Amino acid sequence: MPRRRIELNDHIAHLTILDEKGAVDKKLDPHLPPALLLKLYRAMVRGRRFDERLLDLQRQGRIGTFPPTSGQEAAQLGAVAVLQPEDWMVPAFRETAAEVWRGRSLESVILAYGGFSEAASLDPPGPTLPVSIPVGSQMLHAVGIGWAARYRGEDRVALTFFGDGATSEGDFHEAMNFAAVFRAPVIFLCQNNQWAISIPRTQQTRSPTIAQKALAYGMAGIQVDGNDILAVYAAVAEAADRARAGGGPTLVECETYRMMMHTTADDPKRYRSEEEVEGWRRKDPITRFEIYLQRRRLLTKAKIAAIAQEVLEEIQAAVDAAEAKMRTIGDPVTIFDHAYAELTPALRAQREAFQAEQAAATKEGSDA
Amino acid sequence: MPKLTMVQALNLALNQEMASDDRVIVLGEDVGMDGGVFRVTDGLYAAYGRQRVLDTPLAESGIVGMSIGMAIYGLRPVCEMQFSGFVYQAFHQLEGHAARMRWRSQGRYHVPMVLRAPYGGGVRALEHHSESREAYYAHTPGLKMVIPSGPRNARALLVAAIRDPDPVVFFEPKALYRAYREDVPQEEEVLPIGKSQTVREGGDLTIVTYGAMLRPVLAAATTLQEQSGAAAEVIDLQTIAPLDDSLFVASARRTGRVMIVHEAPRSFGPGAEIVARLVEKAFYHLEEPIVRVTGYDVVFPLFARENSYLPNADRVLRTARRLIAA
CATH class of the missing domain: 3.40.50.970 (Thiamin diphosphate (ThDP)-binding fold, Pyr/PP domains)
Structure with missing residues (x-):
């Protein structure tokens, strides 16, 4: 009869393994193989340098708007590094570094931000979905994919990315709820980068953490230092093991920071202070990982310089290839491609009219 | 069966x-x-x-x-x-x-x-x-x-x-x-998507419809024939998109008179696209302006008034008589 206290036995942990000074908790270190550590380091550096180059290209008018990933390399790469090639990645739109890890070419990224849908035809056939722009909506696709994998008896997990802003969307709730109810093998990876354009994390939710939202859905949740690639890897590996064992979904909140603008159309100086950005610069995910690798004698100053140079060359080659392709990519009649499995009668007629219009315009141009 | x-x-x-x-x-x-x-x-x-x-x-x-x-x-x-x-x-x-x-x-x-x-x-x-x-x-x-x-x-x-x-x-x-x-046969039966069907043949008037409106349209067409001898051709779209305009365009070219019936609101409804196709493809064969018998551009009324909102056989019949007489 009386009002009684309901004990919630669950708890939320916070995990840091590699701190911002580069000190490592030896007991928690996942002891990743040196080759993987170096591959991750190179991927982080490539992500950062590529962002900087894309920003230059955008400012020079050579590509359109894009969302930079700088500062979030550890959260993205630590997570996808756990996946097997046949596991699924379901991205939002700020996961370029992770997409490239999964096999997307830099050329495809440049071409897409250059405004050409053909970019997707360069992408490898593997199970990585294209970027999804409507915030939070892609999370449900990961639930369907994870459910289908289990239905087929296939040992695959689906990792989906989203941001702190997405946690306000209805689809966040529906995806978390459906995944938990159906025990779908899904990893919900929240890149809490503190800002949804101009809205700070504290105005997005009154929950002290995003990770704790997992408890309400009856799933595991953990908060990690998202700039600590070892912690992200360890938390996501634990989530993947749980999913593969039939233990259902996990919410992993990565606390990180969007070092640049939301997209190149945004000016963050309007809503956040330079001091705040400086504070996060000291927690940079690449800097601390570099120190860790040097202490483990996997990196030297010379090797760091060599990687930096190789990455710049790789980016330059991609820019050259993409710009050459953009100059010659040709006929816009491809807008009619892939509307349906087969063109409908109306679309066939519209496609013919489009081509006739193009021909007429060309003729007028040449007559003039 | x-x-x-x-x-x-x-x-x-x-x-x-x-x-x-x-x-x-x-x-x-x-x-x-x-x-x-x-x-x-x-x-x-x-x-x-x-x-x-x-x-x-x-x-x-x-x-x-x-x-x-x-x-x-x-x-x-x-x-x-x-x-x-x-x-x-x-x-x-x-x-x-x-x-x-x-x-x-x-x-x-x-x-x-x-x-x-x-x-x-x-x-x-x-x-x-x-x-x-x-x-x-x-x-x-x-x-x-x-x-x-x-x-x-x-x-x-x-x-x-x-x-x-x-x-x-x-x-x-x-x-x-x-x-x-x-x-309904137990054996497999498949109808192609994107194909309309002529469910009643006639040379005096073309009625284009689909879904629940087909039955009142057919009832009106039967009464029209009994009362006035006019034969309405009735086309059931079955697929709204991709829209098959082949049958209703051919029919309109023969009859010159077209009515479109749907329960969806009138403005920007499927009928508007059908009219556009007819103007593009059968304009010179039309004897009369195309008429639409549809729901109205209002919130669907609560059920005490729904029969006033929904097109029915009487409304179709009255409209058909006007169209034939014109």
Whole structure:
């Protein structure tokens, strides 16, 4: 009869393994193989340098708007590094570094931000979905994919990315709820980068953490230092093991920071202070990982310089290839491609009219 | 040949497709144990189990978004929306993803799913339970929009929708769910999506319609012939998008007089596109302005007034007489 206290036995942990000074908790270190550590380091550096180059290209008018990933390399790469090639990645739109890890070419990224849908035809056939722009909506696709994998008896997990802003969307709730109810093998990876354009994390939710939202859905949740690639890897590996064992979904909140603008159309100086950005610069995910690798004698100053140079060359080659392709990519009649499995009668007629219009315009141009 | 209601005919389609193809999964609210609020999925849970007939949490976006993921993985989900008035909570999944994934991925992924939903008036229901908003889906590139008009074509079109490689929104005229029975063969029968059908031939007037409006149109056409001898040709669209204009354009060129009947609101409704096609392709054959007998541009009234809102045989007949006399 009386009002009684309901004990919630669950708890939320916070995990840091590699701190911002580069000190490592030896007991928690996942002891990743040196080759993987170096591959991750190179991927982080490539992500950062590529962002900087894309920003230059955008400012020079050579590509359109894009969302930079700088500062979030550890959260993205630590997570996808756990996946097997046949596991699924379901991205939002700020996961370029992770997409490239999964096999997307830099050329495809440049071409897409250059405004050409053909970019997707360069992408490898593997199970990585294209970027999804409507915030939070892609999370449900990961639930369907994870459910289908289990239905087929296939040992695959689906990792989906989203941001702190997405946690306000209805689809966040529906995806978390459906995944938990159906025990779908899904990893919900929240890149809490503190800002949804101009809205700070504290105005997005009154929950002290995003990770704790997992408890309400009856799933595991953990908060990690998202700039600590070892912690992200360890938390996501634990989530993947749980999913593969039939233990259902996990919410992993990565606390990180969007070092640049939301997209190149945004000016963050309007809503956040330079001091705040400086504070996060000291927690940079690449800097601390570099120190860790040097202490483990996997990196030297010379090797760091060599990687930096190789990455710049790789980016330059991609820019050259993409710009050459953009100059010659040709006929816009491809807008009619892939509307349906087969063109409908109306679309066939519209496609013919489009081509006739193009021909007429060309003729007028040449007559003039 | 067994005589089936539309509910039974739809159930037959689902049952046979599930039996022959283990990629077909049924999901939605109350579709399992309960067999759906209209019983369209009755018996499927017992036959195929909870692995293939999913009672989902109550969330439309969740149902459609999850279906998209299943379809991307290679399954053939058939999801049920309890009423078409609740699809709006999933509309962004349809418009933003189901309709675009093939294009966005340049053919790498596609979404072969069916969204079934009862639509339309005539069952004395609550608000949000009677609308006819097929135009939203027909206007969305990447979607197909199908509306059957009777038990037999409902079954054959649903089979086609399940096998279609693109996302299909399948509206079921709930007023017809149990209105009458029709011969439906047990053997496989498939009707192509994107094809209209001439259901009554005539040389004096063309009536274009679909869904629940077909029956009052046919009744009016019979009365018209009895009373005045005028023969109306009746064309059932069956698919709203992609719209098959071949039959109604050919018919209009013969009769020169066209009426369009739908329960959807008039402005920007499917009739507007039909008129546009006729102006483009049959203009010089038209003897009279094309007329539309439709719902009005108002919120669908509560049920005490729904019969005043919905087109019926009398309204069609009066309009036909005016059109013939003109």
